[in-house]
Amino acid sequence: MKKNLKITPEGTKDYLFKECTAVDYVCKKIQKVFENHQFHRVITPALEYYDLFATESSGISAESMFKTTDNNGRIVVVRPDSTLPIARMVSTRMQNEVLPVRLYYNQAVYRNNPSLTGRSNEIMQMGIELIGSKGKRADLEIITTAIQTLKAVCKDFRIEVGHSLLFTSLIDSLNVESDLKEKIKDYIESKNYAALNFVLDKLVQNDTVKAIRTFPSLFGGEEVFEKAEKLIKLPKALEALAYLKSLYKDLCKLDMEDKIIVDLGLVQQNEYYSGIVFTGYTLGYGDAILSGGRYDKIFGEFDIDLGASGFAVNINHLAEEAKYRSKSNLPEVLVFAKTDDDIMSAILYTEQLVKDGVKAQFSDLSDEKEAREFAEKLGIKKFKIIGD
């Protein structure tokens, strides 16, 4: 049998030197935004029971999870998402906390993507969860935090805002079998518009079908609302539209109309969203780097009625971009101990230099010539010998 000794599993990679510096750089910036907004860090296990993600509303397909079993044969998955574990944690361990709570995380999620597509299966994510509050105040707080996060780490970005009830109420009002409704939802969630149109073509072409067909292309500024008001007649959808409009007007006070897009076709992959939804894009990356919204329904799975909203940012690409900007971490001085008797004084000398704010490194090579070559190859400018 050929051993996979020298390769990492598909969709994963090692991070070295500058790559790590870049990851740290991005994470620190985001962490600052989160902590400035008084969010507190939590860590959940990398392994969770499959059941947590197998709920109808999770929107994570069984095929896309890495699975194994525990000692009792129960199915365990490597977490494919951090929101559901945090909801589990809050509903069990934080029952007596003062609400609302503000939590953030910085941990990878794992997805078993189809092979040979070039996608990462290990996605570093940071995100926030605002739990225990509903309504406009919470919605605006979460969106503005998202905007500040993008501002902190992207050169240029767009954030699009939508409302999940627009689409779902329209689909629910369709007079078709529930199987087909599910299919339509699936296609919209996966943004598979080709398959969506294929299904819609076969339906009676009424106002609702027309609206569903047009929605994916309805995005832009304020003009979007005018167009949409003419398209939809369903009271529930109109209500969602009016709310989104008032939210957009508030967001315009940030003076960032060029960065904020209204997108009526926006839906998130997880079906637990029940209100506003938003997605962030950055120049030079073909996929969303931030996504979030309101998901009050999520706590229904744990038999609690709690408002919940939040978002997650994917770090991988941001770090890739930051790599070119991050400074090198090269030491300025290499400290060499002439003989073995000088080792301790050299170590102490190095420590003193570091205390004084100089980037210094103790040389663990015992041959002076080798140590000098090492310094030269790395580009360390100063070479200090202790023990003359």
Added chain:
Amino acid sequence: MNPIRIALTKGRLEKSTIELFEKLGYNCDEVHNKGRKLILSVGGGKFEVVLAKAADVITYVEHGVCDLGVVGKDTILEKGTSFYELLDLGFGKCKFALACKNGYDFYHGYGAKTIATKYPNVTRTFFEGKDMDVRVIKIEGSVELAPLVGLSDGIVDIVETGSTLEANNLSVIEYVTDISARLIANIASLKLRKKEIEELVSKMEAEVK
């Protein structure tokens, strides 16, 4: 600003798209004299055209390294994942069809049928819609051969004029869907470069209508 990068499906669709660009007044000289170049400038640097195989057009657009793409609906249905379909360009028209040997009663009996095709996903979706459990065999070359030599009961393939089917004593049982060339867009590009892309799309739309 960087030019908008467009991936074109090599061959017929490429030709028709370039004709369309020329009608819109964009200079396409570099495409006509491409030699061995892979990235070609169109419209005096406003656009960049790359040529690729149909399925690769979708891959390039999905990853966002190309903003737009021109590809057949057949490939979209087979491979379709995450991108926007903006426009039916009206050329490259043909049909997906289920065909079998002349005189063969395809729907007869209870045995699971075997279908040979280059488009396994389209085939599966089509028969799922009929609540039929079929065995799908992927063929890379001339699919018409499979039912003739007895590999399959039928084929699902693209039919343009039907002459290949006729010449091999095959006939269409049912049309699955119509196909034509589509303009697709990367999701992020459409948000980040909305104005430029919409300008091009409305020009193209006015011309193909």
